[in-house]
Amino acid sequence: MAKKHHIELRMWGLRNRFHSLTAILVIVLFIATVYLAEENRWLEENPTPPDNSGDLLSRCNLFSGRWVFDNLSYPLYSEQKCSFMSDQLACEKFGRKDLKYQNWRWQPHQCDLPRFNATALLERLRGKRLVYVGDSLNRGQWVSMVCLVDSVIPPGLKSMHNNGSLSSFKATEYNASIEFYWAPLLVESNSDDPVNHRLPDRIVRVQAIEKHARHWTDADILVFNSYLWWKRDKMKVLWGSFERSDGVYKEVEMLRSYEMALKTWSDWLEIHVNRSKTQLFFVSMSPTHFWGDEWGMEEGNCYNETEPIEKGHWGRDSDPKMMRRVEAAIDELRMRGVKVQMLNITQLSEYRKEGHPSIYRKQWEPLTQEQLSNPTSYSDCIHWCLPGVPDAWNEILYAYILSS
Known part of the structure; x- marks a missing residue:
């Protein structure tokens, strides 16, 4: 029991x-x-964890790689559906039939770029200003970024405003703005009018930047560029004011005047930028494809090109001396406690001879019969079709923004 x-x-x-x-x-x-x-729930709201991007930047050179044809994932947006597409860059709209230029993806050798996520970027930009400052190539990168985020924002919650040199795209729900400021030489010049700026006699005030810079002072992310408008043997430099007749003018060798302008830009950043808040970038030289002999043609340019250049290539219009001047300015700023990241897009863009508008863009002036009989004579081999190469520049910028 x-x-x-x-x-x-x-x-x-x-x-x-x-x-x-x-x-x-x-x-x-x-x-x-x-x-x-x-x-x-957190992953849905934060599709690309920022920690991964930080690791990515420490172990991978995002600017060394190759272009991969990808017609499944690219383009990242539709030219026709982007509400704010520029007629200067809308190649399909203006008659281009071969659209493969939209399907190339930049693939770094050592890693994968994070997939662009417009919602994740807008969350990062909540309550902030992203401002592109520079010339028409930087404006093209700005249009690219606007198109990259446009599709995820309902029509009533986005707007575009133009105020002279400043164009602002606003995402109301996020209180975020993506802006472009026209300053092709960074410092003050007689080419500062956003519409009427093609003057035969170019003049710069290499020590004057405040007229422009007051529009960027409170920006959270600044993306600069300035190369194309300096491409001449000498620049006419003005010490004085455009409004007064007692100014001193002098022809200065281009590299020296460029150096002086970068010094003025650097000094402004050191004094005015909020180092704990503002991310700073400088986009390297965007290449042109005016010379067919560089990729094996006897004559011609980017007109009728449909494939990228496969092997290593460096065009004659991409000036290493100018790039070294920018690198030196950035290195000096770093020693003064101001960090500027160079977005070195030159080599990766050199391959893309087929990515330019060529003749497929809005022509701002009537073409002559002589031009019409020879399309290479009026081909735009400077700017880039969208969707296209500038999207890759922004994908790299996106990786840096996430890493912050």
Whole structure:
């Protein structure tokens, strides 16, 4: 009888332990379910975790790679559906039939670029200003970025405003703006009018930047460029004011005047930029494709080109001396405690001889019969079709923004 009672007690104890374990297991499963649901919700709201991007930048050169044809994932947006596409860059709209230029993806050798996620970027830009400053190539990169985020914003919650040199795209729900400021030489010049700027006699005030810079002062992300408008042997430099007649003018060798302008730009950044808040970028020289002999043609340019250049290539219009001047300015700023990241897009863009508008763009002036008979004579081999090469520049910029 005692033995039977002892067995019953043991069985009761086992049942109690089993119920306890079951209760614990139920609690653990409940906690795990809640945790996973919360984690899934967070991942939906934050599709590209910033930590991964930080690791990516430390272990990978994003500017060394190759172009991969990808007609499944690219283009990242539709030319026709972008509300704010520029007629200067809308190659399909103006008659281009071969659209493969839209399907090339930049693939770094050592890693993959994070997939561009417009919602994730807009979250990063919530309450902030991203401002592109420079010439028409930087404006093209700005249009690209606007088109990259445009599709995820409902029509009533976005707007575009133009105020002289400043164009602002606003995403109302995020209180975010993506802007472009026209300053082709960064410092003040007689080419500062955003419409009427093609003057035969170019003049710069290499020590004057405040007229422009007051429009960027409170920006959270600044993306600069300035090369194309400096491409001449000498620049006419003005010490004085355009409004007064007592100014001193002097022809200065281009590299020296460029150096002086970069010094003025650097000094402004050192004094005015909020180092704990503002991310700074300088986009390297965007290449041209005016000389067919560079890729094996006897004559011609980017007109009728349909494939990228496959092997290493460096065009004669891409000036390493100018790039070294920018690198020196950035290195000096770093020593003064101001970090500027160079977006070195030159080599990766050199391959893309087929990515320019060529003749497929709005012509701002009527073409002559002589031009019409020779399309290479009026081909635009400077700017880039969209969707296209500037999207890759922005994908790289996006990786840096996430890493912050």
